[in-house]
Amino acid sequence: MLLGVGPASRAAGRKPGKRPNIIFIMADDLGYADLSCYGRREYRTAALDALAASGVRFTQGYANSPVCSATRTALMTGRYQYRLPVGLEEPVGQRPGMGLPPSHPTLPSLLREVGYQTALVGKWHLGRLPDYGPLQSGYDHFWGMREGSVDYFTHNAFGNRPDLWDGDTPANQKGYLTDLLGQKSIDMVRQMSSSGKPFFLSLHFNAPHWPWEGPGDEGEAKRLSSKPTGILHYDGGSLKTYGEIVMAMDRQIGRLMKALEQLRIADDTIVVFTSDNGGERFSDTWPFKGIKTELLEGGIRVPFIVRWPGVAKPKSVSEQVIMTMDFVPTLLSAAGGRMHPDYPADGIDLRAVIAGAAPSARKIHFRYKHMAQEAHRDGDWKYLKIRDNTFLFNVVADPQERANLKARHPDVFARMVAAHRAWDVTMLPIDQRSFTHGYEGSELADHFEGD
Template sequence: MAGVTRRRVLGSAAVGAAALAGPRPARAADRPNIVFIMADDLGYADVACYGRPDLATPHIDRIAARGVRFTQAYANSAVCSATRTALITGRYQYRLPVGLEEPVTTRFTGGLPADHPTLPGLLRQAGYRTALVGKWHLGSVQDYGPLQRGYDAFWGFRGGTIDYFSHRGTDDKPDLWDGDVRIEEVGYATHLLGKRAVETIAASAKAGRPFFLSLHFNAPHWPWETPDDEAESRRIAGSNLRHFDGGTQATYRRIVAEMDAQIGRVLDALEASGIAEDTIVVFTSDNGGERFSDTWPFTGRKTELLEGGLRIPAIVSWPRRLKAGQVSQQPMITMDWLPTLLAAAGTAPDPACPSDGIDLLPILTGQAPERPRTFHWRYRANAQEAMRDGDLKYLKIRGETFLFDVVADPLERANLKARRPEEFARLQSAWAAWSATMLPERADSFSETYTGGQLADHFGAGTPRPGEGPR
């Protein structure tokens, strides 16, 4: 996979800077609908179009065939709610207390501040109907719910996961909601979310104004249950949904396939409503893969700042504006979606809370060249630090430090810090300067990790510190 280096773009930097100032505002009649689909814990290579030979995902592949597939996409965090904080605010999650939770657990009583602008809220101000179907995970208390943070409608679950059949959360309490009302439904969660999304599209298409639909699946997050595994749901009822004694590769593939089928229903609904041409469809994941995921050609997984914990599939289609079948090597990150989608809708981030991401539309439409980027991460468990600058990456885990060329060495095997000490020192110093501009880490925040007793390939992992560990 070729990299985007500073040398390759130096000659066109002036052109890129002008184009990246953003497209002209769209006329009201040109505003696209937006369907933002987020999988949960899906690994980089868990989709056929990213190289998974044993897993058919024809409908996700359909989005890629119609649009742009990113090969250097990153999550803002190695866990879910922190990335979702960055998605909805367009900013580094470390700017907000909720973003310091890795992830938010049922004991956390806070959430997104009421006065902070959000992607759905800004789109609603621009005249969009907004709806969330699926996972929220940015505050379980009603005052911090999706209806209080920019969505007109919500149908889904507030916590980090639910059982696919009982719809109970990690605290063993029912967690399925229609707005602010707890409900009971019979059915496999992935199917129910797909059904509700199709209904939302049909209703929104008749409303006469653009809509923004967030479809945030539980799949393929644990518990490891396919539509044929209701017995497994009963077996683990009342116990830890993480069930380290459950799941298989075949189960995982089936969970992904069921999600892909529901995405197919959503795409078909857009076609049936006659709005597919004018609808932006995004597909991505919230972090790197979990224990059954395929993160090749990377190492690491969820909760780790190795590439496998951060690299994610990211695909966007917009038939009216974007050329079909593109593969982009442009490095991007979750928080880029807010300025990009707002620009497509003819609006912009709130100046009081400027985005830490960039508007990718000029690059996606060919008005600007690809360019190098700089990204930063922290993760409290195992004292992790990371920064990517161009093709180089600074990494620190449990006191050990590294410098990698993640384009030439995506497996992160060749530690270059002794061979390139000046560049290592530069990145380490730059990371520290950036971190000083964020909220400090809190000892009382939660930070998820794994031990050797849970995952055999983590045999060297030590005992978690207070506030670290499994949910």
């Protein structure tokens, strides 16, 4: 479905008939207000601010999930992650035989079918070799990490296992991981742009995910590597360190954008930036409450920036409700591709909205096994359930989700609960056993009082 009508039909700022290159950049655990263009005050994100100034910034964008692998499943498939067993898992890899099925159509595989070169630089986290991997799911090239979190200096995952790959071969390269990913993305763009064929690059940073190591914190990495678990980092970090991690990512994005200009392909390239879920302990999620693993707005509301020359008006802001999975049908449409008929999109085509169409009401759904959470947004209304506690919020008037309106509006509450139940039965049932860890710093307890 194409949301809105009108200016989406305008050609991008490139030669007639030429299909756009596409770069999709995803941060890891970045909070809604962690960019200065979204309100962060402690540091500046100059490159991402400039990216927002060159296109459209969304203020009501949602990650498909409050955790990593589930959102990445939605990004790959364009569908609710709950349609696949891998989408119910967090963390992926704890049980054997779990991953994104190579037979499932994906954004890169569908783009490859219409002539695109495809590459992933950065984080995969959708299943382990030999059965699962980027090269098995539509990417021509892969350089990065397979697990959920990796040390910025040693490049080791949990248990001090090396986790840096060049294709399906272990890589051995020294350096701060954010800088390495930035350089590899530039190298990949130079390589693919030289062929004359359009390209799709996924640049998935591990920043600002823990361990809390800025570019000058190699000593902290050595300390962590002396422990059997390695990267677990419950006693580290600060606002200053967090800012250094985010700004390091911002610098690499700036370098990549400069490379597009030098290659004279900036006007031929769509660039999208977002996060896989809400922020962690040092994030700024204002004006929302909640963090990663929570269906409060702070756990799922994330930045979305789209630079689309000739389509997205510079310095524009949209209040359209969007989700991660929407970018699969959107980018496929831009490239002249389409969803596989056996796997229709749950996401919507955002081209008209990106081009400036007025926002339209949207119905979206969430579930998460931790604390039996579920949520449903319909227009300005949001139904939320945490264990046996239920709520009705107007998240536009009350973004901090403090005024429970279910007694004042019992008809709205009943309607939204019924709608969510009807949707829920169309998805795979949640396996409660697949959640293997908790999360410290939760704000969910604040919502148990008085219900």
